[in-house]
Amino acid sequence: MVAVLVVSHSRALARAAVALAREMAPDPALHLGIAAGLDEDTLGTDAAAVAEALTAADAAAAGAGVVVLMDLGSAVLAAELALDLLDDDGLRARVELCPAPLVEGLVAAAVTASAGAPRARVVAEALAGLGGKQAHLTQAPAAPPADAARPAPPDAAGEVRAEFTVRGEHGLHARPAALLVRRLHGFDATLELRNLTTGAGPAAADSLLGVATLAASAGHRIAVSASGPQARPAVDALLALAEQGFDDVAPGAVSG
Amino acid sequence: MTDVPTDSAGLQEWVREFARRVAVQRDLLTDLDAAIGDADHGTNLDRGLTAVVAALDATLPAGAAPALKTTGMTLVSTVGGASGPLYGTLFLRMAAALAADGDPGTGGDPGTDGDPGTDGDGTPVEPGRLAAALRAGVDGLAARGRAAPGDKTMIDALVPACDALEAALADGEPLPAALAAASRAADAGRDATTPLQARKGRASYLGERSIGHQDPGATSAALLVGALAVAVGEG
Numbered sequence: 001m002v003a004v005l006v007v008s009h010s011r012a013l014a015r016a017a018v019a020l021a022r023e024m025a026p027d028p029a030l031h032l033g034i035a036a037g038l039d040e041d042t043l044g045t046d047a048a049a050v051a052e053a054l055t056a057a058d059a060a061a062a063g064a065g066v067v068v069l070m071d072l073g074s075a076v077l078a079a080e081l082a083l084d085l086l087d088d089d090g091l092r093a094r095v096e097l098c099p100a101p102l103v104e105g106l107v108a109a110a111v112t113a114s115a116g117a118p119r120a121r122v123v124a125e126a127l128a129g130l131g132g133k134q135a136h137l138t139q140a141p142a143a144p145p146a147d148a149a150r151p152a153p154p155d156a157a158g159e160v161r162a163e164f165t166v167r168g169e170h171g172l173h174a175r176p177a178a179l180l181v182r183r184l185h186g187f188d189a190t191l192e193l194r195n196l197t198t199g200a201g202p203a204a205a206d207s208l209l210g211v212a213t214l215a216a217s218a219g220h221r222i223a224v225s226a227s228g229p230q231a232r233p234a235v236d237a238l239l240a241l242a243e244q245g246f247d248d249v250a251p252g253a254v255s256g
Numbered sequence: 257m258t259d260v261p262t263d264s265a266g267l268q269e270w271v272r273e274f275a276r277r278v279a280v281q282r283d284l285l286t287d288l289d290a291a292i293g294d295a296d297h298g299t300n301l302d303r304g305l306t307a308v309v310a311a312l313d314a315t316l317p318a319g320a321a322p323a324l325k326t327t328g329m330t331l332v333s334t335v336g337g338a339s340g341p342l343y344g345t346l347f348l349r350m351a352a353a354l355a356a357d358g359d360p361g362t363g364g365d366p367g368t369d370g371d372p373g374t375d376g377d378g379t380p381v382e383p384g385r386l387a388a389a390l391r392a393g394v395d396g397l398a399a400r401g402r403a404a405p406g407d408k409t410m411i412d413a414l415v416p417a418c419d420a421l422e423a424a425l426a427d428g429e430p431l432p433a434a435l436a437a438a439s440r441a442a443d444a445g446r447d448a449t450t451p452l453q454a455r456k457g458r459a460s461y462l463g464e465r466s467i468g469h470q471d472p473g474a475t476s477a478a479l480l481v482g483a484l485a486v487a488v489g490e491g
Contacts, residue, residue: 038334044300045340073338077340
């Protein structure tokens with residue numbers, strides 16, 4: 001599983017950001033590392049500490065790679081210098097410094113990584129992490145990441161279709177969307193969602209941003225279209241989650 | 257031309273003199289940074305260089321390359337702000353250049369692994385090698401910060417200093433005179449940052465409001481070159 005490392009000036013900020021991401025990606029197998037602050041209270045970044053944290057994250061990732069999220073200025077410089085300080089070229093090649101915004105990027109990266117996605121997908125979702133907020137504030141659908149808007153396979157023979165109504169007071173917001181993404185990554189199936197009430201979509205159901213761009217509120221009707229060997233069980237799992245109202249499920253209770 | 261070689265004690269004295277100058281100018285550096293940055297350049301750099309002096313006292317590195325490597329690694333772990341990885345890269349690249357260009361049989365890359373490398377235990381550093389190492393360090397710093405001359409950064413003091421040092425040595429000037437010329441060039445470069453608009457770092461957020469303020473990074477960089485002129489040139 002891809003590991004994620006937070007490089008920040010502030011240890012308190014990094015810990016709080018990780019706690020926020022953990023709420024949506026509680027899988028203990030997901031490594032969320034921290035290299036932040038000069039000590040508990042002193043703001044600053046330490047390239048040598050970043051190098052150590054990269055080594056630990058790489059070991060936890062068992063070859064899947066490490067995605068690094070950074071806050072401002074010297075956090076970026078320290079992360080780059082840390083790569084120089086590593087004497088393992090293989091490790092260096094497995095690390096990607098991701099320019100996504102720290103909080104949004106971290107949440108998207110953590111959810112995507114815990115679903116077992118490859119490093120490039122984790123980075124793409126992190127980079128698109130602002131999309132949900134942009135869609136909400138501009139009332140316009142954000143551009144999904146390149147591979148989140150996959151066209152339906154031309155072969156519709158094995159396609160499974162279903163519809164459900166969004167329950168729960170707050171609709172399909174970030175945490176239920178994260179639950180959905182994590183749950184569906186376990187299936188060999190491609191699922192697309194459309195918001196029949198607003199016309200939004202289609203969006204890939206295994207993309208946090210894709211789900212966010214549906215802006216699915218309580219009462220909206222959502223159409224599901226699935227294909228692939230496990231299309232049926234995937235749709236069943238999705239409908240079961242919808243039946244429970246997503247949000248009413250304790251984090252982790254249905255995490256794959 | 258005299259080619260008085262610089263021993264590792266001279267380069268350690270350079271770092272110690274830099275530390276003393278930053279300690280004296282700490283509040284000035286922080287005040288300059290308060291105007292266009294985040295008001296921590298003086299305190300950050302002073303904290304880092306205090307740790308560097310303690311590390312040199314504790315480890316007594318033998319040779320210029322290990323001493324400069326200790327300096328760089330300590331700075332990257334203790335400064336905290338952007339000047340940590342920037343000056344850290346300068347010292348680490350200088351250490352690597354001195355080790356790679358050292359006496360036969362004593363090289364080794366000091367920059368990236370646990371091997372301290374050596375330029376030979378106290379082997380003198382010829383003026384040309386010192387200038388080349390400084391250039392390598394400044395190039396590394398510029399690459400780390402993606403900064404070019406005119407961006408209102410440390411580079412605006414360091415690049416003219418390298419240019420002046422190389423030109424003076426090429427003209428046959430003795431090392432003390434060449435380093436004095438480098439220091440004058442760094443001071444002029446620092447002063448020339450005042451009318452510039454910042455294009456890097458926190459100051460760049462200010463846009464045109466950064467105009468009219470002397471750059472704190474160029475100011476500390478001029479202290480670095482001035483310390484070299486005193487410690488090595490006159491030492």
